Amino acid sequence: MSNKPALALLLGLLGLSNSLPAMAEPDGAQLYRQHCGKCHGSDGRANTLRGWLYFAQNLSKAKWQDSNSDRDILDAIAKGPGAMPAYAGKLSEAEQQALVKAVRDLRKP
Ligand code: HEC
Known part of the structure; x- marks a missing residue:
């Protein structure tokens, strides 16, 4: 019995998993x-x-x-405090987390 078919299958699977797109991270x-x-x-x-x-x-204020x-x-x-809309129902948890990072990036020294 030869191992070749199993090897080919394994290599095929590896190639497939390499070409799968990475889980898309929301772009904060x-x-x-778009929203803020x-x-x-x-x-x-x-x-x-x-x-x-x-x-x-x-x-952007450091304080x-x-x-x-x-x-x-x-x-x-x-x-959404005050006049700001609430986004809980509009954006996923991951999108809201990405926005927290985007807000942190606005910091000015
Ligand atoms: C319609 C205009 C409007 C939009 C759109 C809006 N905001 Fe606001 N945001 C406000 C206002 C007004 C306040 C201040 C409310 C208050 O504290 O009285 C505020 C407050 C905040 C605060 C809290 C400030 C504090 O001191 O507690 C954060 C953080 C914030 N906004 C982030 C965001 C982000 C992120 C988005 C987009 C997802 C967004 N805002 C969209 C008007 C807006």
Whole structure:
């Protein structure tokens, strides 16, 4: 009995698993531009008409970044304080987590 068919099958499976796309990570920066930039601004400084109208938080401020945990940011995204819409029902948990990272990236020294 030859092992060749089994070997070929194994190599085939390996090749297949290599070509499977990696689990798609949600793109936080893109989600931010899509959902948040209109109020908080592309740089987080809320220097937008809606930002002014709604008193949106300047998310780039180091002081604000320091006084808010990832949990606080996630809560704000899920529940939407004040005039901000809630995203719990609109975005997946993974997308909300990716947005927390995107908000952290807005930090200015
Ligand atoms: C309609 C305009 C609007 C949109 C869209 C919006 N926000 Fe807000 N956001 C606000 C306003 C206004 C506040 C301040 C509310 C308050 O604390 O009184 C706020 C507050 C926050 C806070 C909490 C600030 C704090 O000090 O607790 C975070 C974090 C935040 N927004 C992130 C986001 C993210 C991320 C998105 C996109 C998923 C988003 N916002 C979309 C208007 C908006």
